[in-house]
Amino acid sequence: MKIILTGATGLVGAECVRLALNNPQITEVVALARKPVTVPDGASRSKLRSVVVEDLSQEYSEDVKEQLSGAHACIWNLAITPSKARALPANDVSKVCLDYTMTGIKTMASVASTEVPFRFVYTSGALSERDPSKSLWLNPEYRKMRGEVENRLLDYAVDTAGKVEVQVTKPGLIDHAGRFAAARTLLSATGLSNINVSELAAAELNQALGGFDKDTLMTTDLVRIGREALWNS
Numbered sequence: 398m399k400i401i402l403t404g405a406t407g408l409v410g411a412e413c414v415r416l417a418l419n420n421p422q423i424t425e426v427v428a429l430a431r432k433p434v435t436v437p438d439g440a441s442r443s444k445l446r447s448v449v450v451e452d453l454s455q456e457y458s459e460d461v462k463e464q465l466s467g468a469h470a471c472i473w474n475l476a477i478t479p480s481k482a483r484a485l486p487a488n489d490v491s492k493v494c495l496d497y498t499m500t501g502i503k504t505m506a507s508v509a510s511t512e513v514p515f516r517f518v519y520t521s522g523a524l525s526e527r528d529p530s531k532s533l534w535l536n537p538e539y540r541k542m543r544g545e546v547e548n549r550l551l552d553y554a555v556d557t558a559g560k561v562e563v564q565v566t567k568p569g570l571i572d573h574a575g576r577f578a579a580a581r582t583l584l585s586a587t588g589l590s591n592i593n594v595s596e597l598a599a600a601e602l603n604q605a606l607g608g609f610d611k612d613t614l615m616t617t618d619l620v621r622i623g624r625e626a627l628w629n630s
């Protein structure tokens with residue numbers, strides 16, 4: 398299987414790269430990013446192709462399309478997270494989170510393998526809101542914009558009549574190297590669940606490889622699928 402990974406220089410995307418390179422079912426990993434993606438320690442270089450594009454809202458060049466062609470799935474981890482979004486104009490954040498994603502899925506679908514539906518796993522967040530009319534007290538504009546991305550992707554999949562399948566993952570806080578270990582009890586008391594980065598990446602790879610359990614996975618589903626996938630690897 399050939400898989401495209403975006404956000405591969407970030408927390409979740411880098412873990413997806415590491416797990417994908419070590420997965421024998423995956424024959425080729427294309428990392429699409431604005432800067433070169435390096436091979437993580439202990440992973441094999443031979444399966445990784447790093448494709449660099451500076452502005453992913455523009456139509457991709459023929460050369461880039463050629464490198465993406467024939468893929469079976471994509472895991473999209475490219476976004477501006479809420480903490481980084483605060484320092485940027487809302488239009489710039491929306492361009493990256495929404496325009497890049499929609500241009501990405503349409504371009505990838507146009508050159509994807511025709512043998513099976515093209516599977517697109519989109520990492521969103523537990524707090525993203527799909528209902529634009531809902532009143533939110535915390536970060537409403539950003540959360541509704543991310544919810545709009547979810548709606549647009551799911552609608553697009555319907556429009557393709559089965560050629561493209563979309564799954565939205567909605568993790569809570571992502572724990573990395575025990576970052577939230579001390580606060581785990583407190584976090585569970587607030588209701589915002591957390592997931593280890595390897596569990597999330599493993600769950601996303603599992604779904605990209607084996608098919609989607611359902612179109613939206615919340616943290617509890619992701620922890621269960623990810624732990625099982627890691628256990629079996």
Ligand SMILES: NC(=O)c1ccc[n+]([C@@H]2O[C@H](COP(=O)([O-])OP(=O)(O)OC[C@H]3O[C@@H](n4cnc5c(N)ncnc54)[C@H](OP(=O)(O)O)[C@@H]3O)[C@@H](O)[C@H]2O)c1
Pocket residue numbers: 403404405406407408409410430431432451474475476477478479493520521522523568569570571572
């Ligand atoms: N971290 C969490 O606790 C958490 C919790 C819930 C949901 N999520 C979601 O999970 C996904 C991945 O998050 P993360 O924590 O891995 O984020 P991250 O570490 O900040 O990584 C973001 C990725 O997006 C890329 N990116 C950002 N702006 C870009 C631009 N203008 N052009 C090209 N690439 C750009 C970054 O590339 P550069 O390295 O080039 O900047 C990086 O590869 C996001 O959708 C996030 O909202 C995260």
